[in-house]
Amino acid sequence: MDDTELIQAAITEARQNAYAPYSGFRVGAALLCEDGRVFLGANVENAVYGLTMCAERVAVANAVTAGCRSFEALAVVADGPTPCPVCGACRQVLAEFGPETRIIMANIAGEVKKAKLKDLLPTAFTNEQLFNEKR
Ligand code: THU
Numbered sequence: 001m002d003d004t005e006l007i008q009a010a011i012t013e014a015r016q017n018a019y020a021p022y023s024g025f026r027v028g029a030a031l032l033c034e035d036g037r038v039f040l041g042a043n044v045e046n047a048v049y050g051l052t053m054c055a056e057r058v059a060v061a062n063a064v065t066a067g068c069r070s071f072e073a074l075a076v077v078a079d080g081p082t083p084c085p086v087c088g089a090c091r092q093v094l095a096e097f098g099p100e101t102r103i104i105m106a107n108i109a110g111e112v113k114k115a116k117l118k119d120l121l122p123t124a125f126t127n128e129q130l131f132n133e134k135r
Contacts, residue, residue, distance in 0.1 A: 001038060003114070006030045006075040007106045009038055014055065015077055018042035022049060027078045029055035031063050034070035039063040056090040060097070073102040083113040086120060095124035 001009075007030075015028025022045050029041040041059030045052045056076055063071065074094065078084040083105035086094070094101055099118035106112045118124075 010075040010077040014040040014042045019044045027055035029059040030075045031059040032072045033068035054090050071101045075104040077106045079108040083111050091121040
């Protein structure tokens with residue numbers, strides 16, 4: 001699946017199911033795994049605002065639940081003025097599974113911005129720190 005198809009999947013298969021009654025900001029994500037499978041995520045808001053789940057983290061949870069932990073690329077799309085940035089919390093969650101993941105940010109207007117996760121979150125905290133601890 002190429003980047004354009006991944007963006008389309010994020011829009012037509014994920015974002016359309018976003019539950020965003022509070023912000024009205026619907027986000028779709030499509031996560032391409034090393035084995036070629038694609039997992040989807042949409043933002044899921046809550047009346048307790050802080051419990052809101054971002055589309056990207058929903059996609060990661062779906063992939064991991066299905067046994068995929070190696071990610072090639074993530075497309076994230078919303079109807080904003082610029083390609084949808086990935087929030088800091090989602091960058092950290094993605095970093096758990098590898099710095100090389102390609103992040104494809106897009107908006108409904110068709111603007112696209114691409115970056116590697118390691119460039120979006122340099123100096124990420126990873127399990128390397130924990131495994132180095134002498135206990
Ligand atoms: N949101 C995402 O799903 N992903 C992001 O990277 C940024 C923000 C959602 C959370 C919330 O439901 C809405 O967008 C507004 O913040």
